[in-house]
Amino acid sequence: MSVHPRLSINQATIKHTTVAEALRVTADAGIGAIGLWREQVQDAGLAESARMLADWGLRYSTHCRGGWFTAVEGPDRRAAIDDNRRAIEETATLAAAGAPGSRAVLVLVVGGLPDGSRDLPGARQRVRDAVAELAPDAQAAGVTLALEPLHPMYASDRSVLSTLDQALDIAADFDPAVVGVTVDTFHLWWDPDVLAKIERAGREGRIATYQVCDWKTPLEADNLLSRHYPGDGMIDFGPMTRAVEAAGYTGDIEVELLNQAIWDTPPAEAVRRTIDGFARAVAPHLG
Template sequence: MSAHPRLSLNQATVKHASLLDALDATRAAGIGAVGLWREPVADVGLEKACALVADSGLRVSSLCRGGFFTAPPGPGRTAALAENRRAIEETAALAAAGAPGSAPVLVLVAGGLPGGDRDLAGARERARDAVGALADDARAAGVVLAIEPMHPVFAADRGVVSTLGQALDVAEQFPAEAVGVVVDTYHVWWDPDLPAQVARAGRGRRIASYQLADWVTPLGPDVLVSRGLPGDGHADLAGISALVEAAGYRGDVEVEVFAHALWDADPADVAARTAAAFAASSGVRR
């Protein structure tokens, strides 16, 4: 079995699988790359995780996630920056362990408003300052910090950076080899300015990662886990893929779906279903 050569299975799609089981399921489905998450890596330790990745023969397309650095100056912010520096080191090590073509990309989710805070503009500014504090560390490690805009419904609690344009406003203040953006269809499919912003990202060589998930309705009580495999929902994934292709992105494309129905299923089955859905509905060129 062989899947689309640019498909990567993001570990969030098989969230309850161990790192080894996720790698095995990815490989069994003929998928050549995997997007890793820090928690399952931490479960086995970085050294063993690198060994498992090396043994799998898979490319590493990204590590999720850093960020959550909107706290005001103080111990919480200091701790968040230290944690992000550890994530940078992990990203470099895991990408080095992966097969040729692995990408040292650390996905950043800015974080929401600190408790009791209503200053959205201030939180965005602190997120920008945090990226600035980390950019030199990333560049020295050969890692790209990839700012992921999140759907506005998450602005309060998870991601104050809501549009691709806002992400680019931050990224463009730093060298492209250190700071880029994530285009995640689940979060940006609705944006009327998306074509212009994807083109802008392409001109600056800022697209560090491209992720696919569909927007399905009705939404469940937890919007975060109301996602679908490509083709299951309302997003024009083929259209967005065409924009990203036209912008010059040729890297791996992750399917990252938060959904209890997938998490409760057999990881091997989910990986096979992901490969089939991607082939049918992603619009990604080979």
């Protein structure tokens, strides 16, 4: 199975790898791009991670992930904002070290309701406020903040943003180079208006990254880990992929799979299966 030139491995797919290992299995498989996770980058050291990325000659597709800033004002919120500032710097450093075509995109999972809170509108407003606070830092660093709407089943514990329109409505106050959105099939496939929303995202210049991942029921007992290789589940990747293409997105396409069985697979094998799934389910819909 040939490797599609726009395929990128998100390190979550090969979670139990160091940065060095993730870069090696990705490059060894003939894949041209990668998105790393902050924890592993911090374990390896940012400068060393950037050096290794440059040595392998891979493009950097996204940095995962910032966000988690729905807390009310106070020390926890300040810590979250500061941590996002560090994530912005990491993103800029890694994107600069990546091969030509690298993108300085920081994916933002915004967070759920604070403990004991039922105030969904308030949490959403605090997301907007956090983006406003971080936008100047992102702009200065040349980084795009990519708001990611997550599946509504995560609305209380992971993301009070559930739809692409919510993310676009927040992004609308900012330069598209500074605030964009993440389009992830797993989170959005059920939305009856998803194609129109992708079209809007393109028209407004907001698609910062496109991630492909399949949905299959029954879900895993831990629903966070229910993400599958493209083609293994119920998602028809054609319409969304063509819509993202038509919307003008030409960047790398990440596969980010949180799934215990995949994590239990040797990383090189998980990467090989990702290549196959992408070739079967996604690539035929790319121009």
